Amino acid sequence: MLYAVTHPEATHHVEGRVGGWFDSALTSRGRADATAIAKRLRELIPRTSRIELYSSDLLRTAETAEPIANVFAVEPVFLPGLREKSYGVAGGRPQSWLDARFVPPPAIGERLDHDEGIEGAETKRQWVERVYGAMAQVAESGSEHQVIVTHGGSLSWVIAAWLGLPVSxxxxxxxxxxxxxxxxxxxxxxxxxxxxxxxxxxxxxTAQS
Structure with a gap:
């Protein structure tokens, strides 16, 4: 079994800033939610089972992984490959700044290598292949239960890699x-x-919105 966790509320959410590789922290609500996540995982995973915990190395995911690590008495393995998409120079700027400059991909045609118009940003292909590389490291484990702490966008590629979907x-x-x-x-x-x-x-x- 694999349990993929998306980090809870972080400061860039409430401040309306671009996340990506911007190293935001969890809010007080996010920290409370991280504790609730750990408690729920403890309910889902048999107590006799050994788990391995993997996490993106950004602060908000590391803070999410901490209570999970404490509950299961394991050390998290931090994989930069599990980070959110890099938005280059847009990271940490107001979301409105990115929205005004972002070039969306076409419905039909080149989508993986599409240039979104943001300096230093990853293409979708670069992003996907990076997460797939991290998932290849996770796959080397023989643990029956694995927990991955990642980001909302990168979750798609965690799932796709685990299901064996081709990058295309x-x-x-x-x-x-x-x-x-x-x-x-x-x-x-x-x-x-x-x-x-x-x-x-x-x-x-506890607090749904």
């Missing part, structure tokens, strides 16, 4: 989760088929 499929693929959501991915022990069991569950969060 990510031109249109999107899996959405609210901040603090828990996504459960399951592989059966007989056919070894993989299923997206639960997408972005937030029922464990």
């Amino acid at each position: 499929a990510c031109a249109h693929v999107s899996f959405r989760s609210r901040p603090g959501g828990i996504t459960v991915l399951e592989e059966d022990g007989y056919f070894h088929n993989r299923t997206l069991h639960t997408l972005g569950d937030t029922s464990h969060l």
Whole structure:
């Protein structure tokens, strides 16, 4: 089983700033939600099971991983490949600044290598391949239960990589989760088929918005 967690509310959310690689921290609400996430994972994962915990190395995901690590008494492995998309010079700027300059991809045509018009930003292909690389590291583990702490955008590529979708499929693929959501991915022990069991569950969060 793989449990993919999207970090809860961070300062860039409430300040209306571009996230990406901008190293924002969790808000007080986000920290409370991180504790609730850890508690819910403890309910989902059998106590006799060994887990491995992987996280993006940005502050908001590291802060989300901390209570999970404490509950399961494990050390998180920080993988920069699990970071959110880099928005280059837009990172940390007001969202309105990015919105005024962003060039959306075409509905049909080149989407993976599309230039969004932001200096230093990753293309979708670069972003996807980076997350796929991190997931290849996770796949080397033999642990029965794995927890990944990542970002709302990168969650799509965590899921796609785990399901074995080719990078080309990510031109249109999107899996959405609210901040603090828990996504459960399951592989059966007989056919070894993989299923997206639960997408972005937030029922464990006390303050819904």
